Amino acid sequence: MILSIKNLHANIGEKEILKGVSLDIREGEIHAIMGPNGAGKSTLSAVLTGNPAYTVTQGEVLFNGKDLLKMSPEDRAREGLFLCFQYPVEIPGVSMVNFMRTAVNEKRKYQGQKELTASEFLKLMREKKELVEIDDRLTKRAVNEGFSGGEKKRNEIFQMAMLEPSLSILDEADSGLDIDALRIVAEGVNKLHNDKNASIVITHYQRLLDYIVPDFVHILYEGKIVKTGDKKLALTLEQKGYDWIKDELV
Amino acid sequence: MNPLIINKEYTETIYLFNEAKADLHIVQQEASTLNLFVLHLTDLSCMQHIHIQQEGEHCRTNIYGLAVLKGKQEYLCDTLLEHQKENGTSTLIFKYLLFDEAKGEFVGRLKVQPNAQHTDASQTNRNIVLSDKAKMRTMPQLEIYADDVRCSHGATTGALDNEAIFYMQQRGLQKDLARQLLLQAFAEDIFEKMPIQQQEQARNLFTQRI
Numbered sequence: 001m002i003l004s005i006k007n008l009h010a011n012i013g014e015k016e017i018l019k020g021v022s023l024d025i026r027e028g029e030i031h032a033i034m035g036p037n038g039a040g041k042s043t044l045s046a047v048l049t050g051n052p053a054y055t056v057t058q059g060e061v062l063f064n065g066k067d068l069l070k071m072s073p074e075d076r077a078r079e080g081l082f083l084c085f086q087y088p089v090e091i092p093g094v095s096m097v098n099f100m101r102t103a104v105n106e107k108r109k110y111q112g113q114k115e116l117t118a119s120e121f122l123k124l125m126r127e128k129k130e131l132v133e134i135d136d137r138l139t140k141r142a143v144n145e146g147f148s149g150g151e152k153k154r155n156e157i158f159q160m161a162m163l164e165p166s167l168s169i170l171d172e173a174d175s176g177l178d179i180d181a182l183r184i185v186a187e188g189v190n191k192l193h194n195d196k197n198a199s200i201v202i203t204h205y206q207r208l209l210d211y212i213v214p215d216f217v218h219i220l221y222e223g224k225i226v227k228t229g230d231k232k233l234a235l236t237l238e239q240k241g242y243d244w245i246k247d248e249l250v
Numbered sequence: 251m252n253p254l255i256i257n258k259e260y261t262e263t264i265y266l267f268n269e270a271k272a273d274l275h276i277v278q279q280e281a282s283t284l285n286l287f288v289l290h291l292t293d294l295s296c297m298q299h300i301h302i303q304q305e306g307e308h309c310r311t312n313i314y315g316l317a318v319l320k321g322k323q324e325y326l327c328d329t330l331l332e333h334q335k336e337n338g339t340s341t342l343i344f345k346y347l348l349f350d351e352a353k354g355e356f357v358g359r360l361k362v363q364p365n366a367q368h369t370d371a372s373q374t375n376r377n378i379v380l381s382d383k384a385k386m387r388t389m390p391q392l393e394i395y396a397d398d399v400r401c402s403h404g405a406t407t408g409a410l411d412n413e414a415i416f417y418m419q420q421r422g423l424q425k426d427l428a429r430q431l432l433l434q435a436f437a438e439d440i441f442e443k444m445p446i447q448q449q450e451q452a453r454n455l456f457t458q459r460i
């Protein structure tokens with residue numbers, strides 16, 4: 001088991017957003033999470049990655065057998081948790097190359113591996129750049145600075161490729177992408193997927209799930225997972241919207 | 251104090267690295283260039299006055315400054331840039347980083363005389379306040395008496411970008427390191443304007459200071 005969430009409750013300020021989420025994710029699985037705006041999907045990714053703006057009030061999360069909620073955000077990342085942000089942050093003055101070299105080596109040190117030499121690192125960059133078809137011009141700039149929405153998403157997938165996480169959470173990786181970029185991002189995710197790692201794909205659209213085929217589809221509604229199914233559930237949502245879920249709940 | 255004169259068509263580059271006691275008065279003659287770099291990276295509390303006059307036409311003035319203040323330190327930098335003749339240009343970027351209970355003040359005075367048509371002047375003051383008790387005051391003062399000129403100024407004071415810090419932590423960088431990188435990026439803007447040799451020295455002074 002990679003991730004096991006039990007009865008997770010979380011607040012922002014005084015307001016409860018997650019109201020008892022439970023979810024198990026095993027090696028090799030892809031889970032899609034769908035749900036209306038404001039349901040708490042981004043909140044779930046923020047809480048799992050340790051964003052200090054949120055407080056967990058109840059529940060537990062095991063990540064590769066370890067107590068995730070006790071770890072600092074950076075240790076969660078070094079343990080292999082990766083979030084592809086819905087809104088990646090621009091960091092002027094910090095170069096992509098420098099940032100990635102630091103990130104890769106911090107993770108290696110944490111896992112007791114030797115740091116990469118400059119040439120090993122450049123080789124890795126080249127490999128991964130090809131894998132996600134990202135332009136040289138992007139990796140030469142400051143982190144996300146002046147990138148278009150689509151370029152930022154592609155840059156997230158590039159970083160994911162560099163860090164080889166065991167669990168990646170993609171929060172609306174498809175928003176703002178043109179058709180080609182969508183294909184490239186999805187193919188990138190598929191190429192990185194194997195039977196040892198897992199992904200959570202948060203999306204509003206069936207379209208992305210044509211490319212990244214999920215083993216499970218969950219509906220998050222008002223802070224809870226109210227329904228779980230296979231990929232057909234996403235099709236049903238596309239056709240019927242969320243109203244029938246609300247009807248089922250009352 | 252006698253002003254320092256920069257002769258016609260000459261270029262003068264001046265470094266005031268931790269020399270805040272040295273007030274400066276410079277007069278630029280026609281088509282001369284002044285590059286001035288000011289670093290205040292010591293514990294000294296003081297006031298520093300910098301007065302530049304573009305006395306001839308076609309002068310260029312570039313001023314870049316960085317101050318890192320800690321403890322109960324107070325530092326005031328008061329700049330006065332006078333465009334007196336036509337076709338002068340000037341760029342000023344001054345940055346402050348304030349820790350603890352430090353107090354910083356920046357006065358950016360820009361005077362464009364009636365004769366100084368086609369002046370192109372820009373002033374920027376950016377500050378990062380790292381503690382609730384630190385205080386920054388910034389006072390741009392523009393006096394413009396010519397009509398065909400381009401003058402811009404901007405001043406911002408804010409905290410370190412917490413979202414950027416979290417983003418870096420999510421990639422496995424320790425919080426302290428993330429902060430460090432943001433502070434370096436903030437300062438690098440000034441260093442990269444220097445000639446290579448001085449960049450190294452400036453970076454070292456900065457790293458020791460923060």
Ligand SMILES: Nc1ncnc2c1ncn2[C@@H]1O[C@H](COP(=O)(O)OP(=O)(O)OP(=O)(O)O)[C@@H](O)[C@H]1O
Pocket residue numbers: 012013015017035036037038039040041042043044
């Ligand atoms: N800083 C905040 N202060 C107060 N409420 C917040 C804050 N951030 C988020 N919320 C609220 O938390 C709820 C869940 O937001 P969240 O971003 O997790 O939704 P989401 O499911 O990701 O929605 P979307 O599909 O629009 O991305 C929303 O009602 C939102 O308004």
Ligand SMILES: [Mg+2]
Pocket residue numbers: 041042043086171
């Ligand atoms: Mg969201």
